[in-house]
Amino acid sequence: MNSxxxxxxxxxxxxxxxxxxxxxxxxxAKTRTLDDVETVIQAGVTHIGYNxxxxxxxxxxxxGNRATWHMIGHLQRNKARIVVQxxxxxxxxxxxxxxxxxxxxxxxxxxxxxxxxxxxxxxxANKTGVLPExxxxxxxxxxxxxxxxxxxxxxxGPRFGNPEDSRPYFxxxxxxxxxxxxxxxxxxxxxxxxxGMSNSYQIxxxxxxxxxxxxxxxxxxxx
Ligand SMILES: *Cc1c(COP(=O)(O)O)cnc(C)c1O
Numbered sequence: 768m769n770s771x772x773x774x775x776x777x778x779x780x781x782x783x784x785x786x787x788x789x790x791x792x793x794x795x796a797k798t799r800t801l802d803d804v805e806t807v808i809q810a811g812v813t814h815i816g817y818n819x820x821x822x823x824x825x826x827x828x829x830x831g832n833r834a835t836w837h838m839i840g841h842l843q844r845n846k847a848r849i850v851v852q853x854x855x856x857x858x859x860x861x862x863x864x865x866x867x868x869x870x871x872x873x874x875x876x877x878x879x880x881x882x883x884x885x886x887x888x889x890x891x892a893n894k895t896g897v898l899p900e901x902x903x904x905x906x907x908x909x910x911x912x913x914x915x916x917x918x919x920x921x922x923x924g925p926r927f928g929n930p931e932d933s934r935p936y937f938x939x940x941x942x943x944x945x946x947x948x949x950x951x952x953x954x955x956x957x958x959x960x961x962x963g964m965s966n967s968y969q970i971x972x973x974x975x976x977x978x979x980x981x982x983x984x985x986x987x988x989x990x
Pocket of ligand 1: 795840
């Protein structure tokens with residue numbers, strides 16, 4: 768095995784050792800090569816996240832159902848059909864309009880799609896995601912759909928040098944998650960809380976995350 772492969776395999780092992788077994792380690796694979804993605808899969812990481820459909824397609828075509836594919840980037844409605852065709856979970860649903868478009872494509876392809884709502888927990892003007900006060904309305908709307916199944920929440924939160932600064936945003940998202948969990952709406956089950964990246968995943972897990980999305984810590988710095 769070459770040294771790049773060794774490094775990636777070692778990183779997977781190190782992270783897996785420091786997280787509880789029920790937490791899903793997802794590789795955030797933007798900018799990485801097919802070889803790198805193959806390596807994390809061989810090392811046991813079978814959930815792969817992509818931000819852009821065009822970048823993901825050749826990788827998904829090569830690897831297929833040896834991995835589970837998560838859409839974690841902002842999704843435009845004109846890409847909805849191709850995403851429904853090729854991905855297994857969409858973590859970035861943030862509007863009723865987008866949800867309705869996804870529902871139509873799921874129906875025509877006869878495919879049920881697990882989704883997460885992306886929360887703009889930092890209330891950042893330049894970021895996508897639903898503001899905390901808008902979540903409940905969207906959840907009620909989503910619960911009426913037949914093919915989309917809301918299974919949890921995702922957040923990025925602002926980027927900080929000090930990961931401890933992320934904690935309030937993870938807490939905010941967790942509180943929404945707990946509130947929705949007891950509402951018992953049809954088609955809604957709060958199973959996944961996707962938050963935390965390379966520098967913040969330990970804090971995110973302390974605050975209840977059970978999906979962490981890791982790029983840099985697995986593959987090294989992006990070029
Ligand atoms: C890039 C990315 C990550 C991983 O970021 P790292 O800091 O490299 O671990 C996680 N989530 C999303 C949505 C991303 O775009």
